[in-house]
Amino acid sequence: MTRTLLSGNEAVARGAWEAGAIVGVGYPGTPSTEVLENLVRYEGVRCEWAPNEKVAAEVAAGVSLAGGRVLVTMKHVGLNVAADPLFTLAYTGVGGGYVLFVADDPGMHSSQNEQDSRRYAFAAKVPMFEPSDPAEALEMTRLAFDLSEEHDVPVLVRSTTRISHSKGVVELDGGRREAAPRPYRKDPAKWVMVPANARRRRVDLEERLARLAMHAEASELNRMEMRDRTLGIVVDGAAYRVVREALPEASVLKIGMVHPFPEGLVRSFASQVDEVAVVEELGPFLRDLVVQAGVSVRDVDIPRWGEVTPASVRSAFGLPAAPTREAVQGLPDRPPLMCPGCPHRGVFWALKRLGAIVTGDIGCYTLGAAPPLAAMDSCLCMGAGVSMAHGAALADPGRPVVGVIGDSTFAHSGITGLVHMAYNGQAGTVVVLDNRTTAMTGHQGNPVSGVTLSGEPGAALDLEALAAACGASWASTVDPFDLQGTLEALREAVAEPGLAVLIAKAPCALLEKSVNDPVAVDEEACTACGACIQLGCPAISRAESGIAQVDAMICVGCGQCVQVCRFGAIVPAGPACDLGGNAR
Ligand SMILES: Cc1ncc(C[n+]2csc(CCOP(=O)(O)OP(=O)(O)O)c2C)c(N)n1
Numbered sequence: 001m002t003r004t005l006l007s008g009n010e011a012v013a014r015g016a017w018e019a020g021a022i023v024g025v026g027y028p029g030t031p032s033t034e035v036l037e038n039l040v041r042y043e044g045v046r047c048e049w050a051p052n053e054k055v056a057a058e059v060a061a062g063v064s065l066a067g068g069r070v071l072v073t074m075k076h077v078g079l080n081v082a083a084d085p086l087f088t089l090a091y092t093g094v095g096g097g098y099v100l101f102v103a104d105d106p107g108m109h110s111s112q113n114e115q116d117s118r119r120y121a122f123a124a125k126v127p128m129f130e131p132s133d134p135a136e137a138l139e140m141t142r143l144a145f146d147l148s149e150e151h152d153v154p155v156l157v158r159s160t161t162r163i164s165h166s167k168g169v170v171e172l173d174g175g176r177r178e179a180a181p182r183p184y185r186k187d188p189a190k191w192v193m194v195p196a197n198a199r200r201r202r203v204d205l206e207e208r209l210a211r212l213a214m215h216a217e218a219s220e221l222n223r224m225e226m227r228d229r230t231l232g233i234v235v236d237g238a239a240y241r242v243v244r245e246a247l248p249e250a251s252v253l254k255i256g257m258v259h260p261f262p263e264g265l266v267r268s269f270a271s272q273v274d275e276v277a278v279v280e281e282l283g284p285f286l287r288d289l290v291v292q293a294g295v296s297v298r299d300v301d302i303p304r305w306g307e308v309t310p311a312s313v314r315s316a317f318g319l320p321a322a323p324t325r326e327a328v329q330g331l332p333d334r335p336p337l338m339c340p341g342c343p344h345r346g347v348f349w350a351l352k353r354l355g356a357i358v359t360g361d362i363g364c365y366t367l368g369a370a371p372p373l374a375a376m377d378s379c380l381c382m383g384a385g386v387s388m389a390h391g392a393a394l395a396d397p398g399r400p401v402v403g404v405i406g407d408s409t410f411a412h413s414g415i416t417g418l419v420h421m422a423y424n425g426q427a428g429t430v431v432v433l434d435n436r437t438t439a440m441t442g443h444q445g446n447p448v449s450g451v452t453l454s455g456e457p458g459a460a461l462d463l464e465a466l467a468a469a470c471g472a473s474w475a476s477t478v479d480p481f482d483l484q485g486t487l488e489a490l491r492e493a494v495a496e497p498g499l500a501v502l503i504a505k506a507p508c509a510l511l512e513k514s515v516n517d518p519v520a521v522d523e524e525a526c527t528a529c530g531a532c533i534q535l536g537c538p539a540i541s542r543a544e545s546g547i548a549q550v551d552a553m554i555c556v557g558c559g560q561c562v563q564v565c566r567f568g569a570i571v572p573a574g575p576a577c578d579l580g581g582n583a584r
Pocket residue numbers: 027028029030075077078079081112362363364365382405406407408409410433435437438439440441
């Protein structure tokens with residue numbers, strides 16, 4: 001037996017490997033990404049990034065159909081994209097064990113919404129496990145594969161940021177257990193979901209759920225911890241650890257298998273305590289289930305948004321906050337900013353000069369909405385940057401509209417929007433910000449870069465050819481570090497009577513890590529006009545006197561500020577320039 005520290009995501013990867021998964025497939029998204037990045041390091045598992053979560057869920061369905069165990073990973077919003085195959089996969093059931101890992105993000109540390117994946121388990125009628133720490137994440141992932149095969153269903157394992165990204169002690173008591181082969185068997189009544197077959201599988205699903213409900217009542221994943229019986233708390237996921245810290249004396253019913261919901265167990269728990277309360281994140285959900293089970297609940301004021309904390313739990317029960325260590329004071333603010341040398345900056349500098357409505361999308365480039373660039377007008381969900389451009393132009397044909405989308409996001413769900421624009425014969429402009437990587441989630445390869453999860457080269461999309469194939473009448477590629485060239489290309493694209501696709505292509509500054517010499521400000525020449533400040537580069541700021549100053553420690557010499565300075569006041573930092581103590 002080896003004891004080690006693993007994050008929740010590392011533990012899920014380990015659990016899938018131990019369970020004998022032969023394929024891991026998913027789409028990156030914080031806080032889920034590291035599962036596949038860890039699983040790929042194990043022998044005997046083929047891991048792939050899919051262009052989006054729906055494709056991942058379907059690839060996995062193929063693995064399962066042909067008898068292999070498979071893990072699918074995504075963040076909560078990805079489950080919206082994968083929902084279509086998931087809902088029908090509940091009908092077909094599985095061949096090899098099918099486990100879908102989904103990571104929610106209460107508090108929206110890195111997400112555009114805070115949706116609750118527990119509701120998907122109920123809506124799709126599939127079982128869901130909820131670990132509360134990394135050790136459970138490993139154990140439950142392994143068990144999920146067994147349950148999937150035993151009950152012929154896909155199984156959801158739900159984590160949250162706090163579990164995925166914090167480390168805990170995990171005991172590694174076994175190696176990989178190769179799963180018993182489940183060879184492919186032709187069975188159209190199970191796998192071909194035409195209405196006649198689906199109607200039968202729909203009834204069968206209810207029977208499977210009834211058996212799963214019995215399983216949930218007896219499952220060790222749902223456990224009563226009896227302490228002081230004046231108060232019993234029903235709790236799941238990350239909130240369990242918080243309750244244990246905040247109310248160590250309280251009795252607890254820890255829900256580890258939330259669907260099917262163990263109603264009988266809840267009633268039995270309630271009969272053993274004076275009063276029942278529910279503590280959960282993103283509620284009321286568990287609370288409503290407990291009430292539906294016929295148990296009266298003491299309502300406590302836990303916020304319906306964000307993460308629960310020991311302080312919020314204690315306050316909900318009218319208790320003073322336990323003493324905690326003082327937070328360190330006086331730390332500098334670190335607002336999210338495009339990095340020095342980010343290729344996206346040049347595009348937003350140019351877009352700002354265009355006076356267009358800019359429908360944006362999700363990625364590092366969403367920072368183009370922040371001042372001083374402030375050149376993006378919307379960010380809704382992946383792919384919407386393209387489709388919303390079409391809609392905005394329908395409503396306001398007099399104004400130029402530009403849709404902006406990153407390379408990974410374009411492959412994820414932008415291509416269909418482009419097809420829609422071309423198909424519906426409307427003029428429009430789409431800019432693909434091709435920084436050769438999925439930067440926002442930690443530099444994963446994607447179908448545009450052609451770099452696969454295992455680091456091998458795959459086919460890379462030819463974006464100009466793809467644009468033409470989708471029906472664009474104009475497609476061109478520009479270097480976003482050439483500011484004037486980018487502005488001119490944008491003007492040309494907007495003037496195009498048909499559908500124009502401009503590809504702004506230059507690698508992410510953190511990807512190549514090659515830097516030029518930093519630049520410096522010629523103090524005599526600087527007029528303090530602020531044009532360089534308008535680029536929003538963290539390396540440039542105003543000195544007390546108002547003139548520009550460059551932080552040579554972080555400047556990568558991309559040259560964009562040199563181009564916007566009309567006075568020639570930003571110059572390569574040669575030996576003649578005084579870089580002060582910051583010189584590299
Ligand atoms: C449906 C969905 N899946 C995953 C994510 C997480 N996510 C946000 S943006 C993004 C991709 C960003 O990559 P890219 O479009 O290349 O832009 P970059 O960050 O490189 O500028 C991902 C994976 C999400 N927000 N929504």
